[in-house]
Amino acid sequence: MGKLFRLFFKRSNWALPYVIFLVIFVVLPLLLVILYAFQDAEGNFTLQNFVHFVNQPEVTHTFVYSVIIAVITTAICLLLGYPAAYIMSRMQSKSAVIVIMLFILPMWINMLIRTMATVTLFDFMQMPLGQGALIFGMVYNYLPFMIYPIYNTLQKMDHSLIEAAQDLGATPRQVFSRVIFPLSMPGVVSGIMMVLLPTISTFALAEMLTLNKIRLFGTIIQENINNTMWNYGAALSLIMLVIIGLTSIFTYRDKHDDINDAGLI
């Protein structure tokens, strides 16, 4: 009993419940996805799921299409969001806080409700639902995720660097392209990640905004899981996971810094 007591009061052991939880609900599920992806319905090892993926032009086509749509959405968000973040970073801090609040506020509303609102807006303006509505809806949903990190880095930027560049004779354009933009890259990168990752994997948005006319990769995963094609669904999830993992590796450095900021390491 005394030993148990001491074990309990060693505070580094307090993380134990959470460690067990993480193993069961985070690590094990991902391992199971990998296991299921390499099995057939009877549980034998197979590569059939991946062969199936490559041999189905419809699925590979959807995959490429989803990535393209996600990249277009991210690019539009960046083009629209960067100037907004830049303008806000130049505002007086009091009004900037209000504007940033206004941008974040819609994010607190359920995404399905926001998407429903987008659908009704298109109906109201008598515009057809389809690819255009899909991209608008995704930009509408994820634009704040782009603005916020960029605004943060711009805001924290050391203004004496800008002044130094000006003193050394840089034109306003040079100041932006040589000083401000490079320094805001961490914000741009995390903004891109925060928009790209969810847009690649979305499925409900696409179904609602295109009346099921356009299917994204997420839709196909969902259909397979729903139709008890678990192994194929797991294989498709694994493919998505690999793509996302590869994208994350490029930006790992920055994530690492974010974590440092949050003080976990």
Next chain:
Amino acid sequence: MIGKIFSRGYLLLLLAMLYAPIVVIAVFSFTEAKVLGNWTGFSTGIYESLFSGKNVLIMRSIENTLIIAVAAAAIATLLGTIAAIGIYNMRHRQRRIISFVNNIPMLNPDIITGVSLFILFVFMGVTQGYTTVTLAHVTFCTPYVVLSVMPRLMQMNPNIYEAALDLGATPFQALRRVIMPEIRSGMISGFILSFTLSIDDFAVTYFTKGSIGLETISTQIYADSRKGGLSPEWRALSTIIFLAVLLLLLIINYRSMKHTHAKHSAVRSK
């Protein structure tokens, strides 16, 4: 000056785009037409029918959403806070490993979290329902609790806990009287964040809700829109949710402004 007007105009335009759909919904929640865009005269009929609870599906989905959000946020806050204290007292290497795994649910797209948990529950042969949805929500909420409690622990003077022990407090008392007050704000923001994440979730809920007919607001909207035609009550509900969120954010912001203001004046008076 022109630049200023131009930049203000640009921000206004973006905000107009963000708010247009919500405004359309709010305006048309005051008319009874089934199809949106038909104005059949001002009426509060939709609100009356929402509050009368005639639409059982909507009422039940609101109830489920709130129950699951409160349960998941409470469990996540408890689990995450205890974990944060533990991680804080760990050695560097262990910390790194845990923080890496802690990041996975935050970086994983919803659909991957959903599918992987679905496969876990299938593998374990668990019937999916309230419990599995709540556990799934705890999975993606707890990392945020850990991340909001951790900075508070870092800011804390590590000696005050030892001081409390030296002055004769039991470890429990020291935890309750010394550590808890220091990290309370982190716990509260972790709870609020978890609550909103849980309410907002669609994909993870969708994959873990099973086939017992459990629907939250998100999955119910999805199911309705698949059947074609959302019932008009959703317009009233969305408007109410929007106003509630607006009010909540105003209160939080007002409080934090007062808080920082008080801090600043305290610093100044020193």
